[in-house]
Amino acid sequence: MIKKSMNNFNLRIFEKSSNTIGKTAVCMAKDGDKTVLIIMGQDKCGFKAEDSGEGKFKAELTHENAVVLRKHFPWTAPVKGLQKFMSFGFGDRLGLATPGHIELIRKRDIFPVFAQQSMRELTLTKRTYDDVLDAVTFAVFREGYKKGYGADGDHLKTAKDVQAALSLGFTMITLDCSDHIKNGASINIDIPQKYIDKYLNVEFDIEGIPLVFTKEELAACITIYSGVISFAAEIYRDFFASGKYDADLEISIDETESSTTPLQHYFVARELLDNEVVFATIAPRFCGEFQKGIDYIGDMVQFEKEINIHAAVARSLGYKLSIHSGSDKFSVFPIIAKACRGNFHLKTAGTNWLEAMRVAAAKDPGLYREIHKYAFTVFDEAKKYYHVTADITKIPGIQEIKDDDLPGLFDNSSDLRQLIHITYGFILDVYKDRLYALWHMHEDEYRSAIVKHIGRHLELLG
Ligand code: ZN
Secondary structure, three states: OOOOOEOOEOEEEEEEEEEEEOOEEEEEEEEOOEEEEEEEOOOOOOOOEEEOOOOEEEEOOOHHHHHHHHHHOHHHOOOOOOOOOEEEEEOOOOOOOHHHHHHHHOOOOEEEEOEEEEHHHHHHHOOOHHHHHHHHHHHHHHHOOOOOOOEEEEEEOOHHHHHHHHHOOOOEEEEEOHHHOOOOOOOOOOOOHHHHHHHOOOOEEEOOEEEOOOHHHHHHHHHHHHHHHHHHHHHHHHHHOOOOOOOEEEEEOOOOOOOOOHHHHHHHHHHHHHOOOOOOEEEOOOOOEOOOOOOOEOOHHHHHHHHHHHHHHHHHHOOEEEEOOOOOOOOOHHHHHHHOOOOEEEEEOHHHHHHHHHHHHHHOHHHHHHHHHHHHHHHHHHOOOOOOOOOHHHOOOHHHOOHHHOOOHHHHOHHHHHHHHHOHHHHHHHHHHHHHHHHHHOHHHHHHHHHHHHHHHHHHHO
């Protein structure tokens, strides 16, 4: 941010935000603690703005004004872009992280999905999809980022939610099919002839890897995934087939107990394609554990073996793999990048929140200590929303930690990371105003923290 004052105004302009509508200049500025839009010209150009005299209008960062901004500057609205080589979902639960994300990808060839939030996150942060998208629109305008970004209605489970996100202009829908996965159901079924003809006594050659179904495996695929196929096909027909919305569809089958075998993945994709469902990505549940905010847990040799087949299946059938809960999976990033040959979608979210809390620990240790203690009291409740295996009794006693060492906790303790990671909704319920005041005051620190931490992700995935 480059700061300078304007005549008669006590404003600091965000220099990269200078734009024009005809002869009218529009930019963004800090007015004291508050960020506003400044319109300089004959009229307000449709913004809801207050006349400050001398042909200058000041507009607040409201939803109405975000809509007007997107109309005048189409590059502040989301676009579809998963077909690009590598794409990355930068979930930002707070609406504060996008300037850091922009700085990270300016020089990289990555399609960014800056707006990405799940229903669970919306509920816990008490935000709406309008809030999520507007925050990104304003950030993109402020930073002058014009290369295009996506907006992902993440983990949507119902037609109603899909409809809502699409009609707000979201350009990606992650269809969460987990409620339709029938793990553990009896697989003693009579296999319909059409599946026998299609899948038995054939060897599928996937980039030289032979895939062969046994009768038992085929029966299991049909039993477990038939509901997924029909659900996804129905959503596709109702919302995507007509081309009314220009959005990418992701099929997510990752929120389930047991991992998706490469054979099951092939079966799901093949059935979707044969049902004429067009999709950009599939998110299988990989072997091992992709828990929130910490590194991969599991057998890396097995993981590498399986993701190589998953990636080959995706490539040969014409879509890409999506990796969920991708935050902090440093040990497997190079394996993912290699298996997918750099062509994949990866999502992170909570790790941006953890970086915001790291900034809080550095800048206001007293506040952080209070929040830290509070998080312990709501951990059990928060576990209803997220699967983590953290043992919070292993977190070092905070009273023995010096102020200067508090931020380091976020590097040294996986248990602490998960504790703070999943309790965000509860923490925000109580500390929202104080935390946002702090983050607004230390925007540059937050930006640097994001650049450093998410930057490590991109380097290893590069
Ligand atoms: Zn997921």
